[in-house]
Every structure is written in C-alpha cells, then in structure tokens.
Amino acid sequence: MNNESTITQKQLFFLIIKFEIGVDILSLPYQMHFSSKGGGLISVLIGGFLIQLIILMSWLLLRRFPSSSIYQILTQLTGPWIGKILTTAYIAYFLIMGTSVLVNAYDVINRWMLQITPRWAILALFLFSSIYLVRENLRTIMRVLVLISFLILPMMLLISYGLKQSNPLYLLPLTEAGWPHIIIGSKETLTAMFGFEFILVVFPMVEGKSVGKLKAIVVANVTVVLLYCFTVFISATAFSPQQLDLMPEPVIYLLRSIPLGTMDRVDFIFLPIWLISIFGAISGYYYAASYGIGYLLKQKNHRKAVPYVVLASCIIAYWPQQREEFNLIGSIANNSAYIFLIALPFLLLILSYIFKKKEESKI
Template identity: 85%
Template sequence: MNKESTITQGQLFFLIIKFEIGVDILSLPYQMHLSSKGGGWISVIIGGILIQLIILMCWLLLRRFPSSSIYQILTRITGSWMGKILTVAYIMYYLLMGTSVLVSAYDVINRWMLQKTPRWAILALILFSSIYLVRENLRTIARVLVLISFLIVPMMFLISYGIKQANLLYLLPLTEAGWPHIIIGSKETLLAMFGFEFILVVFPMVEGKSKGKLKSLLLADGVVVLLYGFTILTCTSVFSPQQLDLMPEPVIYLLRSIPLGTMDRVDFIFLPIWLISIFGSISGYYYAASYGLGYLFKQKNHKQAVPFVVFVSCIIACIPQKREDFDLVGTIANNSAYFFLIALPLLLLILSYIFNKKEEPGT
C-alpha cells in the first residue's frame, strides 16, 4: 500500500472526533432533557461507555483481518454471493448516512440563516465541494478533515460563553427522571455519536499496530463524550426545564442569547463554522460509499464512483418536502445503524471464530 493511501494514528484520532460530533450537537441537550431531565450528562457517559464497547467489538473483528476493509471481510466470511449482497447493503448504508447528515444540515441552515435560498443552491454548495475533496486520495482527504476538526475548538468556545448565565439549580434533582429513563436516554447519545463506522473501511489503511489504532479510537471517543457532556451541562444549566421544553435546538438559542462585543447574532458566527464541520462528515460517508463501489466493480480506486454517489445522494436529499420528511430520513438512517454497526459486525465476529476465519500472514 503506497504512502498516499494511508493515514497516521494521530489523523485517525482527529477524524473520529470530527465524525462523531455532527448535526446532533445542536439538538442533543433537548433530547436529553426530554428523556433524562437534569441527568442528561449521566446518559451521555453511559452512552459513551456503550460506544466504547461497540468500538472494541468492531476492533476485534478488524484485527483478525488487518489488511482488509469491511467489504473484503464480508466476502471472506460469508462467501462471494452473500458478500456482494452485504457489500451493496453497506454501500447503501454509508450513502444513506451521508444523505441524512446532508438533509439535516440543509434543514438547519434553511430555518436559521438562509430562509429564502433555494434548496438546490444550498445542496449544490455542499455537494460540489464534496466531489472535489472525495475524489482525492485518503491522505489528502485526511489532512483536510483534520484541519476541519480544529473548528470544534471555536464551536466549544462559543458554547462555553453560556457558563456566565448558568444556574446550577436547574440541574437538580439529578435523578428526577429516574434511572430507567436516564439509561434509556443513553440511546440518544448512542445515535449522536455514530460516526466511528469510518474505521470499518479505513482500518487497514491506518499505519501502526492494531492496539495503537484501538487506543486512538477509544481516546477520540472519550474526548467526544466530554464535549457532549459539557454542551448538555451548559444548556441545561442556562435554560430552565420549562424553557427547554420549547427549544428543539437549545445550542442555537443559547448562542442567540449571548452578547459578544458588537455581534448581535453570535449564531451567525457559529453556524457557518458548524456547516464546514458537517461538510467533513458528509465527505467521510461519501468516501466510504465510493470506496465500496470501487471494490464491488473492481476499479483501481474510488474516484469514478464519487460522482454517482453524490448524484444519488442529491436525488434522495431533494425528495423530503416537510420537516416530518427530514426527520423520517434521519430515523431510517439511525435505525439502520443498529444493524450495520452492532448486529452485523457482532455476527461476523462470531462466525469468524466458529469457522476459524482469519487472515493468515502474507495473504
């Protein structure tokens, strides 16, 4: 594998942080309030532990095939025909996840900033940029996305301004919702932190030993748990429970309430930064889908598949017409993640042990 087709463990660390912090950072405090009340940050910790266990499970599968992506692993374990069917399914999953992020990003930008801008203009801005980036080799993509990941710093800096208005009494009692609801609320964190599935495709392209890759993954996930927990604590301590009941996107309301020098609308600073960050997540999903298509049709690389992936994603993104339709796309994508990130990798791991399927040295 040539140098341009690999990334370092440090780059993997930043990529996972970038992919796990997505659209849901705007609405997660609201979702946590509905399910866990003041104990939302506890739900985040529980969800983070669950994500760590899922990552560990995926790593156990990937380390048995250190030079194979999920697409090659499917063929090795299930055979040629079933492997192709599951490969198509994974391609559709990555495409759907990328489209879900695209649709959610459009919905937020359309409602909060560009109400009169046509949908096609907003989508074209993101999609043409995606084609330009995703057609590059993995190392170039990683370098760009690592730079984008640093935009999380100003995002969290702006959110932290809300601490000045915090009232910690809003958090009490911490277990008001009850432990069953707090534990169930961790499901929302689970959905918000999906994004590590990028590793299923690029694992063999990460330099170093398997244990080093695992450390990067777990450390990145731990950082995201802290950032999400901080965001939820800030929002739930600034707004009363009655206010949060009416705020589907508390982070934006928080930013609108913050005076920052001569800026009357701090959210106009935050949202463009957030949109650039979201562009990175979309590009990651498009790369994973394009890589799968390239493998399926035995192409030398993924470049020829990129326009097709972006075109199909654009068509799907243009179908929803109402807010309920946007939510439906996200619901379908999130529910499919349970199968492709938990159920299927676990099944593959079990089968690999039952039938003693693993990659021999030199194969």
C-alpha cells in the same frame, strides 16, 4: 499500500472526533432534557460507554483481518455472492447516513440562516465541493478533514460563554426522570455519536499496530463524550427546564442570547463554522460508499464512483418537503445503524471464530 493510501494514528484520532460530533450537537441537550431531565449527563456517559463497547467489538473483528476493510471481510467470511449482497447493503448504509446528515444540515441552515435560498442552490454547494474533495486520494482527504476537525475548538469556545449565565441548580434532582428513562435516554447519545463506523473502511489503511489504533479510537471517543457532556451541561444550566421544553436546538438559542462586542447574532459566527465541520462528516460517508462501489466493481480506486454517490445523495436530500419526511430519512439511517454497526459486525466476529478464519499478519 503506497503512502497516499495510508493515514497515521494521530490523523485517525482527529477523524473520529470530527465524525462523532455532528448535527446532533445542536439538539442533544433538548433530547437529553426531554428523556432524562436533570440526568442528561448520566445518559451521555452511559451512551459513551456503550459506544466504547461497540468500538471494541469492531476492533476485535478488524484485528483478525488487519489488511482488509469491512467489504473484504464480508467476502472472506460469507462467500462471493452473499458478500456482494452485504457489500451493496453497506454501500447503501453509508449513502443514507451521509444523506441524513446532509438533510439535517440543510434543515438547520434553512431555518436559521438562509430562509429564502432555494434548496437546490444549497445542495449544489455540497454537491460540487464534495465531488472535488472525495475524488482525491485518502491521505489528501484526511489532511483536509483533520484541518476541519480543529474548528471544533472555536465551536466549544463559543458554547462556553454560557457559563456566565449558568445555574447548576437547574439540574437537580439528577434522577428526577427515573433510572429507566435515564438509561433509555442514552440511546439519543448513541445515535448522536455515530460516525466511528468510518474505521470499518479505513482501519487497514491506518499505520501502526492494531493496539495503537484502538487506543487512538478510544481516546477520541472519550474526548467526544466529554465535549458532549460539556455541551449538555451548559445548555441544561443556562436555561430553566421550562425554557428547554420550548427549545429543540438550545445551543443556537444560547448563542443568540450572548452579547459579543458589536455582534448581535453570535450564532451567525457559530453556524458557518459548524457547517464546514458537517461538510467533513458528509464527505467521509461519501468516501466510504465510493470505496465500496470501487471494490464491488473491481475498480482501481474510488474516483469514478464519487459523482454518482454524491448526486444520488443530493437527489434523495431534495425529495423531503415536510417535517415528517425529514424525520423519516433520519429514522431510517439511525435504525439501520444498529444493524450495520452492531448486529452484522457481531455476527461476522462470531463466524470468524466458528470457521477459524483469520489473516496472518504482524500488524
């Protein structure tokens, strides 16, 4: 690999943080309240631990094939024909995940900022900006995404203003919902932190040894868990349980209630920052899908596939007209993640041990 197709472990650290903090940061406190009541923080910690286990499983597979992405591993373990079918399935998965993030982002923008702006105009902005960025080489894309990841800092700073009106007594009793509901509530954290699957594609392109890559991913995931705990804590203590029952996106309601100098709507500062961050996550999924198409069609790189991937995503995102249809795309994406992030990597790991297939490498 040349230098333009590799990234450092520090860049990987920031990318995992960037990809795991997505649309769900706005609604996760409500979801935790709905399922776990005051035990929402416990649900977040359980979900973060489960994510660590999934990451460890993926790492065990990837370290056996240090110079191969998930697409090459599929071919090596299942053969050319089944490998092509599964490669196509993974491409579709990354496409639908990117589309799900795009649909949810549009939904938030439409309801909170640009109520009368046509959907095609908003999607067109994502389309042209995504094509412009994702067609570049990996190192250029990663530099932009790492820069975007620093926008998480002002986002957390704005959310921290809720400490002024925090009342920790709202959390009590912590186990009000009961342990079964608290454990089930961790599923919401699990889906909120999807995004680490980018390592399935770029792991062989990260410089350094496999152990160093794992450390970067684990530390990044722990950081995201703590940030989600902070967000859930702020929202759950700034509003009473009765208020949270009526707030699907409490983070935005929190920001709207904060006086900040002459600014009457602090959420108008937060949402554009959040939107740029979401654009980075969408671009990552588009790159993963385009890379897969380039591999499947034996192209030199992913550039030719990018316009088709982005256009297909925007067309799908333009289709939903009702709330049920918006939720359907998100449901399909989240449910398919259990197959492509847990079931298939676990099966591939087992097959690699059964057939004793492993790359010989010093990495």
